[in-house]
Amino acid sequence: MSLTFEDRRITILAILNEQGKVEVPALAQRLRVSAETIRRDLDRLEKEGQLKKVYGGAVPLRMELREPPFKQRMELHRAGKAAIAAYAAALVREGETIMVDHGTTMLGLLQHLRDREDVTIVTHSVPVLLAAMEHFAGKLLFAGGELNAPLQSVTGTMTERLLGQFKVHKSFLSVGGVSLENGITDYDYGEASVSRKMLECAEEAIVLADHSKIGKTTFAHIAALHEVSMIVTDAECPQEWLDRFAERSVELITAP
Structure with missing residues (x-):
């Protein structure tokens, strides 16, 4: 049975927290889904403010510390x-x-x-x-x-x-x-x-x-x-x- 988005979310964020970066091919292989599915997952997590997409994967979202005047x-x-x-x-x-x-x-x-x-x-x-x-x-x-x-x-x-x-x-x-x-x-x-x-x-x-x-x-x-x-x-x-x-x-x- 394939994993749901919520299941994949937990794994993606856990790897991101542990390694400081996730890569699309590695995630696709580990979660046994297509690279396109992983890209959609990363898009969704970026919109939720969970991470920041970069070429080939994603990195943690930097916390914003300074406010404009x-x-x-x-x-x-x-x-x-x-x-x-x-x-x-x-x-x-x-x-x-x-x-x-x-x-x-x-x-x-x-x-x-x-x-x-x-x-x-x-x-x-x-x-x-x-x-x-x-x-x-x-x-x-x-x-x-x-x-x-x-x-x-x-x-x-x-x-x-x-x-x-x-x-x-x-x-x-x-x-x-x-x-x-x-x-x-x-x-x-x-x-x-x-x-x-x-x-x-x-x-x-x-x-x-x-x-x-x-x-x-x-x-x-x-x-x-x-x-x-x-x-x-x-x-x-x-x-x-x-x-x-x-x-x-x-x-x-x-x-x-």
Whole structure:
């Protein structure tokens, strides 16, 4: 009886972990399938963020450690982020208190909430703070702390203590990566720690992540997938990813 893809996946990843590289001919011989089947398997595993294809085989996927500057991220995937922000804003009910994480998508979320006098926002993001001071009609609470100028946010023990004083309806989290294997991660340890605190303070933790973050692992762990209520991504997220997350009973939603 021939092996299923799931069986082949286990073997491929085990060899990759042990040897640091896999080659198509050797895998085909070992698994008793065609080279074309192995190439399709490697394509699928690459889309899942499990490895990186190279000529003749595959190598481990390098973990991403550095995030582009905030201004540069503002220009990336703008349509997808706009759709995510609009969907997220529609989740905010009358009279709710929400925590808004640091990230470019959060500015879009704020734009949709600008006239909501009934909503209270708690944030540690300097760009969100400045935008809300100009345009937000509701109540605003800023969780101050140690300023990280390059990231344009505040983090640290003081920030987390302030956040810990609240219990909110929803926290909207900005992340660096969403992986089936490694869960929710971010580039900066301080940011990841604040995001974790926001998750703990909320009845619902909602991750906003455009398609470029799905299948990616970054430096600092925030939470396991089962710890968040839902993940909202954009329409460019491949259907295969949606299916894989559904298999794990993870609510990955595509914003229309």
